[in-house]
Amino acid sequence: MGNSTEIKTMDGKILKIDDRKNEKFLRRKAADFDFKKFSRKEINELVSKMKKAMRQARGIGLSANQIGLNVKVFVAEVPSPNGNAKFYAVFNPKIEKVGLEKIAFEEGCLSVPQTYGRVERPTRVMLKGYDKNGKPLKIKAWGLLARVLQHEVDHLNGVLFIDKAKNIHAVSLTEKLENSK
Numbered sequence: 001m002g003n004s005t006e007i008k009t010m011d012g013k014i015l016k017i018d019d020r021k022n023e024k025f026l027r028r029k030a031a032d033f034d035f036k037k038f039s040r041k042e043i044n045e046l047v048s049k050m051k052k053a054m055r056q057a058r059g060i061g062l063s064a065n066q067i068g069l070n071v072k073v074f075v076a077e078v079p080s081p082n083g084n085a086k087f088y089a090v091f092n093p094k095i096e097k098v099g100l101e102k103i104a105f106e107e108g109c110l111s112v113p114q115t116y117g118r119v120e121r122p123t124r125v126m127l128k129g130y131d132k133n134g135k136p137l138k139i140k141a142w143g144l145l146a147r148v149l150q151h152e153v154d155h156l157n158g159v160l161f162i163d164k165a166k167n168i169h170a171v172s173l174t175e176k177l178e179n180s181k
Helices: 004-008 020-026 040-056 143-156 173-179
Strands: 061-063 073-079 085-098 102-109 112-122 124-130 136-142 166-170
Touching (some): 073 143, 085 136, 136 143
Antiparallel strands (some): 102 112, 112 166
16 A cells, blocks of 8 residues: 555654754645555544544644644544534545634644644635545534634645734743643
8 A cells, every 4th residue: 555654653743843844844735645545444543543642632633744644634623512522534625615704713733832823714614525434525614613624724735823823922831731720
């Protein structure tokens, strides 16, 4: 299989922009995911490893390029108002439609640790892509889910949230812990 060794050797470590080589990789547009190059087992392992890496880092979204894979795939798990969370694994995602209403909201990123900024994004989107079985999917999203989908698609297109953010500021781990009490 084409890139299967790349997936098997993946360690789930999240690339950060404090390393010039990693930043260059993160700013590259990811390649389309070719389902023919991977077995179903390899795809399931990829999704599982990405989900584990995202959860360990306490994130709500993670793109494949954030863990060193040059393929268009992201995972996301966004809590809903009722406390439940739905898990998404989307291959070759594209934002097809955006709503007219936009809102600025503070974002952060696992690849840009302890840094936050206000990013203006549409409040509603329609995303198309494929599920892990290669079946087409369409997600109509609003609120936090819409924001996360846009953030992850940006990643796969080589765009970091700091490229769009205003009022960028660093927050130390100590401050973050104190504010969460």
